[in-house]
Structure formats: structure tokens, C-alpha cells
Amino acid sequence: MTLATFLKVRPPTFRGTSNPTDADNWIQAMERALQAQQVPEEQWVEFGTYQLQGEAQYWWQGTRRIQQPDGAAIPWEVFRTEFYKKYFPNSARNAKELELMQLKQGQMTVAEYTSKFEELCRFSRICQGAPEDFAEWKCIKYEGGLRSDILSFVAPMEIRVFSELVNKSRVDEDCVRKAAAEKGSLRMPFQRPSGRNFAPRGRNFKRGGFVPQQTQGQGNYRRPNITANQGKRFGKQPQQDLNCQKCGKYHPGVPCRLGLGVCYSCGQPGHIASNYPEKKYETGRVQQPGRVYTTSTIGAEGSETLIRDAGREPSR
Known part of the structure; x- marks a missing residue:
């Protein structure tokens, strides 16, 4: 076996490394190449060390002088031991x-x-x-x-x-x-479609009170929007949320009379709310003075509106 024949299989080269694994990989690869080419064992060191380059080549030159003082052949096991001491020490x-x-x-x-x-x-x-x-x-x-x-x-x-x-x-x-993928898909939160409000059928309930449903004869009312803040508190909702969408006024239970030519107060034609007869009658009435009740003789003196008890004679 000649060196030129061995080099045709392109055996790996080694330039030195601080990674012990790389050093061991080179030894393993070189031994496989020598065995595959059936290189005699006495030539293993000669052919193998020919592939050392750079820092590794300088190291072997110094080591060979120590291991081969008289020019005798160096066994592969000796080279392998020295190689591991340098590039794969016991500490590593x-x-x-x-x-x-x-x-x-x-x-x-x-x-x-x-x-x-x-x-x-x-x-x-x-x-x-x-x-x-x-x-x-x-x-x-x-x-x-x-x-x-x-x-x-x-x-x-x-x-x-x-x-x-x-x-x-x-x-x-x-x-x-x-299993983890299926479990994760089942835990995905349900997302409510945007732009739609869901409420129970029949009676409409709202946090803080009852909201009447809109019917054909009860006017044009819009259902109040329940915001995040309004939904957290209880009590009566603001009146402006129940105003008529047609006239903007608040008249629950009464059909909207805007544009019908009738009185907004009584719903009859021929007059308007400001000329409503009953309203004039109410405004034309003279307010009666209030009556004073007293149990003190001093407080009753000079009072024209004093109500006296006719069933009991004044004490003498």
C-alpha cells in the first residue's frame, strides 16, 4: 500500500481543536479509512499523521522525537494515547x-x-x-x-x-x-360575535330594573345600551336612555303624536298643547291659602286661617 493510493479515498484532516469531541471524531474516522483500505498496521502512524495540519502537525513533530529517539516505528496505540493526552485529556x-x-x-x-x-x-x-x-x-x-x-x-x-x-x-x-394539541383547542375561549346584543327571549331584563318591550302601539322606543359601567351598578337607569327616537321626548306607553296635527297633551285636534283648555283652567285657578293648625294659644292669635275644634269648649 502506497501513501498516494491511500490519499485517493480523501481521509480526513486534523488541524487541532479545543473540542474533545472533534478530536475523537477524527481518530474514529481515520481508523475506519485505514481499515477500509487494508493498510498494514505498521503503516498506520505514517499514513494517519500525514493528515495532521497546522498546530496538530507541529505538536506531532515534537512528540515523535520523544517517542522515536532511535528511529524505530511507533505503534498506532502509542500515537493514539499521546493524541488523547493532548486533545482529549482525562479532565475532559x-x-x-x-x-x-x-x-x-x-x-x-x-x-x-x-x-x-x-x-x-x-x-x-x-x-x-x-x-x-x-x-x-x-x-x-x-x-x-x-x-x-x-x-x-x-x-x-x-x-x-x-x-x-x-x-x-x-x-x-x-x-x-x-393529545396536548387537542386539549389546547378545546380550551379556546368562546368569542361572542361583535355587533349583536344577546338577551333572553320574552321579558327583557336589565341590571338595575325592568325594560319594557317595544310594541306597535307604544311608541318608538330604543332599548338602552348596557355599557360596562352601567351593567355593574343597580338601580333605575337614566331617563334619556328611554326617550322616543322620533321626537326625542319621554312619554312611555303613549304613541308618538309628532306630525299628526293633534294636541300633545290630550291627543285631540283643533288646538295645541300650549292652548290646551284644561291647562288654562288649571293655571287660572286661584291658589287657596293654606290652613294653619296650632295647639298654642299664642300662635293662634291673629290667624285668619285658624281651624278651631268645635267639639270641645275652650277651657276657662
Whole structure:
């Protein structure tokens, strides 16, 4: 195997990074490329380090002098160990493992939570080795991080196959989302159509009093509008709300006589309200003086309107 042949598959390059995940991703991708091209293990370090660039290349030049003082070949495991010391130290690995222990779904979707969970499992010491050795622990830890609304569905099933557990969690998430959407639509408040007033049929009731219904012979009355302030208080409503729409006057129970050529007072033709005969008679009457009642002798002296008790003789 020549280096030129290996480079035809375009293996990934690495320039150095402060993100431990990127460093681990490069190691994993490079090992897959070396295995796919069937590169002999004694050439792995030569071909792999050729893809180091920038800061990572300078780092390897200094490290190789220390690890290869006599020019002997460096095994891939030695390179891998030194690479992780530089770009994925134990402190970063411990932080990843602690993040896995504290991982919760929260506001993430099941797909997002699963992706984050599997990424952190790569760095966990528990998840190293054969998958069957930690399969049950992985399912239990995954369940513990799910939201309660999803956990309540999957936990009773006690699924211990990770792929089945993830698939069931996604199905339950869809069910929870649909149920929440339907519940939200049922809670939408009823909106009363604007421009129309609704009132009970038959008798018209109004806060603060009874409002008579309009009939054909009772004049042109408009029903008062109940405003927010008027509807909160009780008592008699203002008279101006019951004025006739035709003449603007207040004459409840009497047909409007505007434009009929009759007297507004009696409804008879031939005169008007200002010349109403009965009104002249009432205004022409002389007002009688009021009568004075007294029980005091002093107050009765000189009073012409004194009413005396004829049934009792004055005391002597």
C-alpha cells in the first residue's frame, strides 16, 4: 500500500481543536479509512499523521522525537494515547461522563435527546467493551432522563433493548404532542360575535330594573345600551336612555303624536298643547291659602286661617 493510493479515498484532516469531541471524531474516522483500505498496521502512524495540519502537525513533530529517539516505528496505540493526552485529556473525559450522569431530556425532542445521549456514552467508562455488557444499564439510564409524560408510558414496559426503547419513546412523544394539541383547542375561549346584543327571549331584563318591550302601539322606543359601567351598578337607569327616537321626548306607553296635527297633551285636534283648555283652567285657578293648625294659644292669635275644634269648649 502506497501513501498516494491511500490519499485517493480523501481521509480526513486534523488541524487541532479545543473540542474533545472533534478530536475523537477524527481518530474514529481515520481508523475506519485505514481499515477500509487494508493498510498494514505498521503503516498506520505514517499514513494517519500525514493528515495532521497546522498546530496538530507541529505538536506531532515534537512528540515523535520523544517517542522515536532511535528511529524505530511507533505503534498506532502509542500515537493514539499521546493524541488523547493532548486533545482529549482525562479532565475532559470526566466532564463528559459527569454530563452523561446528569443528562435530562428537558425541552429536547426524543431525537435530540437520543443523539446527545449516545454521543456522551462514547466517553463513558461503563460503555466500553462489548455492548451486551452494558446494554441493560444503558436502557435504564436512558429511561431515567426522559420527561415524565413519556416515561410514564415506556417505564412499565421494562424494555431492555436500546433501539426498541428509543423507537417506543418516539411513538409516545407523538401521542403526547397530539393529545396536548387537542386539549389546547378545546380550551379556546368562546368569542361572542361583535355587533349583536344577546338577551333572553320574552321579558327583557336589565341590571338595575325592568325594560319594557317595544310594541306597535307604544311608541318608538330604543332599548338602552348596557355599557360596562352601567351593567355593574343597580338601580333605575337614566331617563334619556328611554326617550322616543322620533321626537326625542319621554312619554312611555303613549304613541308618538309628532306630525299628526293633534294636541300633545290630550291627543285631540283643533288646538295645541300650549292652548290646551284644561291647562288654562288649571293655571287660572286661584291658589287657596293654606290652613294653619296650632295647639298654642299664642300662635293662634291673629290667624285668619285658624281651624278651631268645635267639639270641645275652650277651657276657662
